[in-house]
Amino acid sequence: MTERRPESPQRPSKLPKITAGDSSGDEEDSGGGERELIERGNMNPNPRLQRYLVAIEYIGTRFSGAQKQATYRTVVGVLEDAFQKFIGQPVSVFCSSRTDTGVHALSNVCHVDVERISKRKPGEVLPPHEPSVVKRAVNHFLQKNGGDMMVIDVRCIPADFHARYRARERTYFYRLLSGKEHLSSFEKDRAWHVPEKLDLLAMQKACQVLVGCHDFSSFRAAACQAKSPIKTLDELTVTEVASSPYFPSILEREQSNNASGGSLSISNKSEADSPLIADTSNQCKIENFGGEASKGFGVRERHRCFVVTARARSFLYHQVRLLVGVLKSVGTGDLAVCDVERILKAKDVAAASPMAPACGLYLGHVKYDDLPSDI
16 A cells, blocks of 8 residues: 655645635636635745745646646646656645646746755755756656656745735736648647637627626536636736737848848849748738748748736636637627627527637646745
8 A cells, every 4th residue: 555645735725705806716617615824924844845836837738737646647747757856755736727738838826845955865854945946857858758847947935924924916828820821830728719800800809708707607618616606807818919929021021131230241133032922011910920922832821829917816616618619609700799799698608609629728837926036
């Protein structure tokens, strides 16, 4: 029989009542995180432990979600393994946002308690590692385990600072690529491919209906365990951006070189030889946003790229992906803006459009109002 790891002392001993819309769960969290940390001094009774706040990025399609599972490769499982190889003893990692399978993170935040024990003199406790040492060492072991996760920042924090319950705002991004052509191999599992054209203005008008404080029961998965469907959506926007990966055309390279004074080498190739002919004033817009343009052999047609940004203190389970599903339907013309109002008022997830796939969703940023400097 394997020995069970003791429960971590980080959880608060008492939980206050919370008001509607004032939770600390996250969009891909089915575990019902509607709790708030009470500051009760040092939550960790062991003064020899140093708590670190760790920001990580990862490719979500390579993991079976963030939460640790015994038989699957998960974000927490891989990160805990890297820390154990670094310090030589098991640790427990707690994430601010428990993203679902396939959801990426540009910056998810975790905390972990580390006790630095001398390897030469077992039992001797040494001063904590500097954050830069932790970052470098953990990344070393992560690169040996697939290289699909990276520590991007580390900070020393007090023992009562909880990565999840102290989070005050979360920002998610969702990428949609519009165009008839199949997605580039470089975009596989990084965005939602929509073959139809998308009406940006209509999508932006639909966002205005959804932003603010509402009962989002129509945008809440059946498995959601949040106590209340009322949430405040601080931002919901749709922006058209340059498709990725993006490389400069001959025209752009020449313009850049000319702007620098012409001292750099400039190709003498004619504009007719350029894959994207530049005899129109809106050439940059065409190249950036994937519009029709003359192109030479072997040059892929670009998709139009749209990014939905959703920002709030917390989200219901699958809320962002359900919102994106409705916005996409508005963009293709399958729904009108008035239909979005109807769906919101229905307070029934069955009224919403099909949910957007996980591969286009990115946890972009987790904000803390009281994040301390290194201690």
